[in-house]
Amino acid sequence: MPTIVSPRALLAVAAAAAPSLLAYNVSPSPTFLNQALALALWGWFVVAVAAPDAGRGRGAAALQAALALVLGAVIWSWAGSLPAGLALSAIGMIAAAMVLAGAGAGAHGRPDAAQAFGDFCVGWAVAGVFNVAVALVQVFAPEGADGNWIAHSGIPGRAVGNLRQPNHLSSVLLWSAIAVVALLELRRIGRALAVVLFVPVVFAVVLTASRTGLVSVALLAVWGLADRRLAKPTRLLLVAAPLVYAAGWLAMAEWAKLSQHTFGGEARLAETDISGSRFGIWKNTLALIAQQPWTGVGFGEFNFAWTMTPFPGRPVAFFDHSHNLPLQLAVELGLPLAALVTALLVFGLWRAGRLAFTSEGEVGTGRRCAFMMVVMIGWHSLLEYPLWYTYFLLPAAWAWAFAVGEAAAAPKPAAAPAPSRGLVWGGVALVVGGMLSVLDYRSVSAIFSADDGAPPLAQRIARGQRSVLFAHHADYAAATTEVGGGSLQPFVRATHFLLDTRLMMAWAKALEKNGRVDEARFVADRLREFHNENSEDFFDECDDPASSAGFQCQHAERTRPWRAFVP
Numbered sequence: 001m002p003t004i005v006s007p008r009a010l011l012a013v014a015a016a017a018a019p020s021l022l023a024y025n026v027s028p029s030p031t032f033l034n035q036a037l038a039l040a041l042w043g044w045f046v047v048a049v050a051a052p053d054a055g056r057g058r059g060a061a062a063l064q065a066a067l068a069l070v071l072g073a074v075i076w077s078w079a080g081s082l083p084a085g086l087a088l089s090a091i092g093m094i095a096a097a098m099v100l101a102g103a104g105a106g107a108h109g110r111p112d113a114a115q116a117f118g119d120f121c122v123g124w125a126v127a128g129v130f131n132v133a134v135a136l137v138q139v140f141a142p143e144g145a146d147g148n149w150i151a152h153s154g155i156p157g158r159a160v161g162n163l164r165q166p167n168h169l170s171s172v173l174l175w176s177a178i179a180v181v182a183l184l185e186l187r188r189i190g191r192a193l194a195v196v197l198f199v200p201v202v203f204a205v206v207l208t209a210s211r212t213g214l215v216s217v218a219l220l221a222v223w224g225l226a227d228r229r230l231a232k233p234t235r236l237l238l239v240a241a242p243l244v245y246a247a248g249w250l251a252m253a254e255w256a257k258l259s260q261h262t263f264g265g266e267a268r269l270a271e272t273d274i275s276g277s278r279f280g281i282w283k284n285t286l287a288l289i290a291q292q293p294w295t296g297v298g299f300g301e302f303n304f305a306w307t308m309t310p311f312p313g314r315p316v317a318f319f320d321h322s323h324n325l326p327l328q329l330a331v332e333l334g335l336p337l338a339a340l341v342t343a344l345l346v347f348g349l350w351r352a353g354r355l356a357f358t359s360e361g362e363v364g365t366g367r368r369c370a371f372m373m374v375v376m377i378g379w380h381s382l383l384e385y386p387l388w389y390t391y392f393l394l395p396a397a398w399a400w401a402f403a404v405g406e407a408a409a410a411p412k413p414a415a416a417p418a419p420s421r422g423l424v425w426g427g428v429a430l431v432v433g434g435m436l437s438v439l440d441y442r443s444v445s446a447i448f449s450a451d452d453g454a455p456p457l458a459q460r461i462a463r464g465q466r467s468v469l470f471a472h473h474a475d476y477a478a479a480t481t482e483v484g485g486g487s488l489q490p491f492v493r494a495t496h497f498l499l500d501t502r503l504m505m506a507w508a509k510a511l512e513k514n515g516r517v518d519e520a521r522f523v524a525d526r527l528r529e530f531h532n533e534n535s536e537d538f539f540d541e542c543d544d545p546a547s548s549a550g551f552q553c554q555h556a557e558r559t560r561p562w563r564a565f566v567p
Helices: 007-021 032-049 058-080 084-109 113-140 166-185 191-208 211-226 232-239 241-259 264-270 278-291 302-307 325-333 335-356 361-380 390-404 421-448 457-464 471-479 501-513 517-528 533-543
Strands: none
Touching: 007 032, 007 113, 007 166, 007 390, 032 084, 032 113, 032 390, 032 421, 058 084, 058 325, 058 335, 058 390, 084 113, 084 390, 084 421, 084 471, 113 166, 113 191, 113 361, 113 390, 166 191, 166 211, 166 232, 166 361, 166 390, 191 211, 191 232, 191 241, 211 232, 211 241, 211 361, 232 241, 241 264, 278 302, 278 325, 302 325, 325 335, 335 361, 335 390, 361 390, 421 457, 421 471, 457 471, 471 501, 501 517, 501 533, 517 533
């Protein structure tokens, strides 16, 4: 039996667990440090598992081709309207995914490929244990969440993890459940320990009250019923997952009743919109696709295009993603390219499934578990956008590529051969990139959390505007404070990250100040569609006929395409 604790397994623990457990964050982004940490640590994991075989097989080639096409789409959007910082960030993430995919497929060039996957699963099993602990504190002892070590839950009675999103915590927990199954099948842990790890993880999914998590637990049972290659105890464990979930749900409901506490799951059941506004955003997305079917709105431009297109019945939340992977590809890349990328991904998934259920031995076990990890995050990607975060994208790329990777036909040597220099340097590049991105981020974080003796706000903003990756945050600060002075320049980049109430009000006022009154009215019209309480003061004077002379009280004289607002 391979040892659970090894240097490679410890790296996997760090890469899987640390990003999901980091509660400390610095404005303006609540997840940037988690993502930078994931980038660097998965880079080290690549260095540890790099093999001479860079990855063979049609499935691995299809996955890399899909990523390359999306990479090309980012460059195309950059040439059009996407600001450089946002484009470079996206390019870096996709390139990192390609490195992880190369390492995952190339792992089959190692004589210990199954052990490498086992080490990967050790990381996720440990991540699950710690995230269960965080979930328990957030629900049962919320006063123990200090915000630095354990994040506060902004949703009463629900666990959100240190990533501060119930669905993200659910995804981590479900990957952990699959990892426990893999370790049991690979004989890295015994049955008793598997049960001790598996049951709390499923119970913690109850604490998230995630609807995608609920369906995913059912998928675990379907896997247990369908996969006859699994040992009987493992299949029983998987089939029992919905029973554990149901028992946990009933126990929480009774606990909430007896203790007069809130159970977030009951509040979720009481919600009238079971889609969480997804049906509305999907409807709007289809309308955008119909308007721009061939080339799309451009990678990274969904929020800008959607916000600046009239949708009187739009969802009132500020969406920066359509919450569905195929729709997102279609609306941003256009139907032809999106169809090609989707076809490559579907082929890669089919190939992964075929290899998973035809391969023998421990490698076959690893393939099947890797395939289920991809299926699970793929299901979540139909309702969320986890793959837009490095702490899900990078391990998903590695697992997918491991599922479809094929070793060379030549017999494997007894000793591990020298690793691929390309993969090693690729991993090192991720480590360096993660570190440099943090240094770059500091130039904008100083704007939002100034220390004693810090330079004046105008100087901090000016420094932040020179940031390579995050200048749009500095522009946001300039646009929404007196520093901007009514100039339209800060809106060139800031509006392409996320148009929210504060930025739209500032933009409308700046347009009006610069003599572009009808465009200011158009922006105000779009803001009015959100019915956001933070804009009530902006529109208050419009309710008084005696003083409704402001530009925001009059509708735009003509409708403009969203591209009319791109310099």
